[in-house]
Amino acid sequence: xxxxxxxxxxxxxxxxxxxxxxxxxTENHRYxxxxxxDPGHGLRLIHYSYGVKDTDKGEVSDGYSVSRSKTxxxxxxxxxxxxxxxxxxxxxxxPGQGNEQYFGPGTRLTVT
Amino acid sequence: AQSVTQLDSQxxxxxxxxxxxxxxxxxxxxxxxxxxxxxxxxGLQLLLKYLSGSTxxxxxxxxxxxxxxxxxxxxxxxxxxxxxxxAEYFCAVTPNDYKLSFGAxxxxxxxx
Numbered sequence: 001x002x003x004x005x006x007x008x009x010x011x012x013x014x015x016x017x018x019x020x021x022x023x024x025x026t027e028n029h030r031y032x033x034x035x036x037x038d039p040g041h042g043l044r045l046i047h048y049s050y051g052v053k054d055t056d057k058g059e060v061s062d063g064y065s066v067s068r069s070k071t072x073x074x075x076x077x078x079x080x081x082x083x084x085x086x087x088x089x090x091x092x093x094x095p096g097q098g099n100e101q102y103f104g105p106g107t108r109l110t111v112t
Numbered sequence: 113a114q115s116v117t118q119l120d121s122q123x124x125x126x127x128x129x130x131x132x133x134x135x136x137x138x139x140x141x142x143x144x145x146x147x148x149x150x151x152x153x154x155g156l157q158l159l160l161k162y163l164s165g166s167t168x169x170x171x172x173x174x175x176x177x178x179x180x181x182x183x184x185x186x187x188x189x190x191x192x193x194x195x196x197x198x199a200e201y202f203c204a205v206t207p208n209d210y211k212l213s214f215g216a217x218x219x220x221x222x223x224x
Contacts (some may be wrong), residue, residue, distance in 0.1 A: 004155075031210050033211075033212075035214075038206075040121075040216055041216060042116075042118075042202055042214040042215050042217050043156075043202065043214040044214070045211060045212070046212075048210070048211060050210065059209070074171045086154040090155055090156070092156075094210070096210070097208055097210060099163060100146065100158040101156075101158075101212060103148075103155035103156040103157070104155055105154065106154075106155055
């Protein structure tokens with residue numbers, strides 16, 4: 001299994017506060033992704049990265065930003081958390097085209 | 113843009129009975145197709161994938177899926193399920209742009 005970890009695994013925060021989720025992979029994969037999982041919606045792509053400092057938006061990027069300063073780390077930031085951002089967040093990585101994406105264990109975020 | 117429709121949100125099934133999970137996709141270009149499985153409180157794991165070649169692909173734990181280009185489908189089947197197959201299953205497609213589009217998921221509950 002690809003070594004992908006996420007931290008924290010659980011977080012409760014208040015509306016309006018900033019939140020940063022971390023994804024760390026040990027496989028030297030070029031591509032990394034952040035998804036959110038909500039009932040009835042499957043997984044939706046928030047942002048992705050195709051290399052260090054190279055990122056792009058996914059389908060639900062509003063209210064989120066990302067950064068990738070090292071190959072192994074991909075950070076997701078909620079600048080000002082809202083209740084609609086309560087969700088389970090998954091990080092994934094892949095070495096490239098045609099390869100599967102490997103998923104982390106998820107972070108459950110609750111915004112009160 | 114691609115989209116994925118999983119036609120059943122919930123599939124209850126008795127142990128040792130067969131199961132079929134239906135997945136249809138839309139795309140104007142060729143795609144790669146995947147089935148992922150998510151066990152309770154875990155991340156997603158690849159079950160099987162179709163990239164090219166034989167339209168019937170198999171997994172190591174008895175699942176199989178058939179790519180049907182004319183019907184734009186990639187249905188997942190298992191002839192005899194076990195209690196341990198209780199999970200949520202996601203169909204996903206990519207047009208080789210390194211981004212996956214997921215269906216909403218099908219929850220399979222296996223009963224004794």
